[in-house]
Amino acid sequence: MSLVESPRSVRSAVYSQVxxxxxxxxHLIRRGQYFRIVDLKGNQAVDTFFYNAHDxxxxxxxxxxxxxxxxxxxxxxxxxxSRFGTHLLTIVADTCGRHDTLGGACANESNMVRYAIDKxxxxxxxxxxxxxxxxxxxxxxxxxxxxxxxxxxxxxxxVTPEGKxxxxxxxxxxxxxxxxxxxxxxxxxxxxxxxxNNPCNAYNPTPIEALIWEGDVQ
Amino acid sequence: MLDSxxxxxxxxxxxxxxxHVLKRGTSLRMIDIEGGANVGAMFYNFECTAxxxxxxxxxxxxxxxxxTEGFVLYSDMGRVLCSITAxxxxxxxxxxxxxxxxxxxxxxxxxxxxxxxxxxxKNTRDAMLIELGKWGLGPRDFTDNIxxxxxxxxxxxxxxxxxxxxxxxxxxxxxxxxxxxxxxLNTCQHxxxxxxxxxxxxxxxxxxxxLPPAADDPCRLSRPENGRGFTxxxxxxx
Numbered sequence: 001m002s003l004v005e006s007p008r009s010v011r012s013a014v015y016s017q018v019x020x021x022x023x024x025x026x027h028l029i030r031r032g033q034y035f036r037i038v039d040l041k042g043n044q045a046v047d048t049f050f051y052n053a054h055d056x057x058x059x060x061x062x063x064x065x066x067x068x069x070x071x072x073x074x075x076x077x078x079x080x081x082s083r084f085g086t087h088l089l090t091i092v093a094d095t096c097g098r099h100d101t102l103g104g105a106c107a108n109e110s111n112m113v114r115y116a117i118d119k120x121x122x123x124x125x126x127x128x129x130x131x132x133x134x135x136x137x138x139x140x141x142x143x144x145x146x147x148x149x150x151x152x153x154x155x156x157x158x159v160t161p162e163g164k165x166x167x168x169x170x171x172x173x174x175x176x177x178x179x180x181x182x183x184x185x186x187x188x189x190x191x192x193x194x195x196x197n198n199p200c201n202a203y204n205p206t207p208i209e210a211l212i213w214e215g216d217v218q
Numbered sequence: 219m220l221d222s223x224x225x226x227x228x229x230x231x232x233x234x235x236x237x238h239v240l241k242r243g244t245s246l247r248m249i250d251i252e253g254g255a256n257v258g259a260m261f262y263n264f265e266c267t268a269x270x271x272x273x274x275x276x277x278x279x280x281x282x283x284x285x286t287e288g289f290v291l292y293s294d295m296g297r298v299l300c301s302i303t304a305x306x307x308x309x310x311x312x313x314x315x316x317x318x319x320x321x322x323x324x325x326x327x328x329x330x331x332x333x334x335x336x337x338x339x340k341n342t343r344d345a346m347l348i349e350l351g352k353w354g355l356g357p358r359d360f361t362d363n364i365x366x367x368x369x370x371x372x373x374x375x376x377x378x379x380x381x382x383x384x385x386x387x388x389x390x391x392x393x394x395x396x397x398x399x400x401x402x403l404n405t406c407q408h409x410x411x412x413x414x415x416x417x418x419x420x421x422x423x424x425x426x427x428x429l430p431p432a433a434d435d436p437c438r439l440s441r442p443e444n445g446r447g448f449t450x451x452x453x454x455x456x
Contacts, residue, residue: 056358057356057357057358058357062273062362063313063315063316063362064315066313066378067314067378067409070378071375071376071377072313083357084343085318102273102278102283102313103274103277103278104272104273104274105274107275107294107296108296109450110278110292110294110296112450113296113443113446113450114279114443117449117450126294143268144294145267145270145359148362149272149273149362158374159283159376160283160372161374163284163309163371163372164281164282165278165281166281167278
């Protein structure tokens with residue numbers, strides 16, 4: 001696992017926004033811009049999804065992304081791909097070293113399956129995703145069918161050679177970040193995970209920060 | 219238990235696509251006739267297609283990165299679409315995704331219908347999109363797919379590798395529909411299949427009526443999560 005730092009300083013960012021746990025964030029990122037997510041307090045799961053901003057049906061595909069790089073973990077060098085083969089973003093810096101895209105996002109219903117049927121009431125990422133896409137002003141509207149399998153930045157979900165999926169303690173720490181360059185105009189969707197039932201947030205959901213820099217392509 | 223009679227038997231040709239609403243209380247058995255088949259599959263609740271197969275929920279509820287007998291396929295609504303009630307293969311791949319036009323062209327060359335008629339080179343993504351269209355669905359309705367009969371291993375560094383020879387001739391896997399499940403299948407090769415030749419394989423399909431899952435059903439009992447998944451599925455039909 002090799003860590004790659006970014007040459008960009010926080011002072012030169014053109015946008016920054018702290019996103020508390022349990023909140024959603026949806027934002028257009030233009031081609032050439034750099035987009036950083038900072039794990040402010042450490043071990044926070046940041047559920048993230050991307051759309052080609054020119055065609056929302058052309059959205060992030062976890063299976064295509066991991067197959068084309070031949071590895072299930074996302075890190076510096078990963079080309080984030082869409083269902084229809086569009087190169088959406090490239091991870092250009094990563095001080096955490098490994099990010100998950102198999103574990104998906106928590107939902108009221110999956111919490112009922114995973115933990116207990118009386119967990120239905122607990123706040124979950126897919127409710128945040130739904131709120132954001134239903135409110136996104138787009139002709140025709142975005143709905144639940146537009147939400148696919150997402151990335152979990154800062155989350156550690158190893159697979160064993162026997163085909164088991166395990167949830168390990170996070171390898172992130174306060175201040176670790178991942179930074180991407182947008183290769184086309186993308187719509188970024190984040191749910192800063194509110195999960196209280198599993199160690200993905202160390203049982204303590206915390207804020208993150210999103211930053212954007214202008215790039216070389218205008 | 220003796221098998222109930224086969225009500226519908228069909229050969230799904232190499233590189234072909236098939237779709238059907240598997241009714242609750244029926245089973246679909248897929249048989250790898252020659253060995254080395256691959257069946258890409260997507261699943262939807264036919265009554266509300268916004269509810270659909272969710273790969274992460276399926277993997278994390280059962281702590282798996284492979285599918286076999288005793289595991290179930292979850293929808294995004296916490297319900298069981300299908301259970302895997304029998305399997306002689308042991309490993310079906312939920313990671314590799316589906317082939318597409320560019321991938322097939324790069325691996326096997328472009329062979330058009332004009333040149334080769336029904337032996338032209340097909341790919342799973344284009345075929346799935348057409349089949350989605352037949353049910354009034356479209357590009358926004360793609361889900362992750364399962365690749366039945368194929369195996370993709372992951373090592374300690376996260377590297378993925380296709381394991382050849384996973385499915386022998388005559389191997390079979392059986393899905394029991396727990397809801398009315400729009401099922402779309404395609405027999406193009408796995409996108410990581412190292413075979414340099416375009417050589418998709420046929421699969422035999424058999425549909426039967428089956429008993430509902432009993433209190434001691436192995437899929438229901440395989441994990442406490444699945445017990446809750448079956449409860450939520452049974453409540454849907456109340």
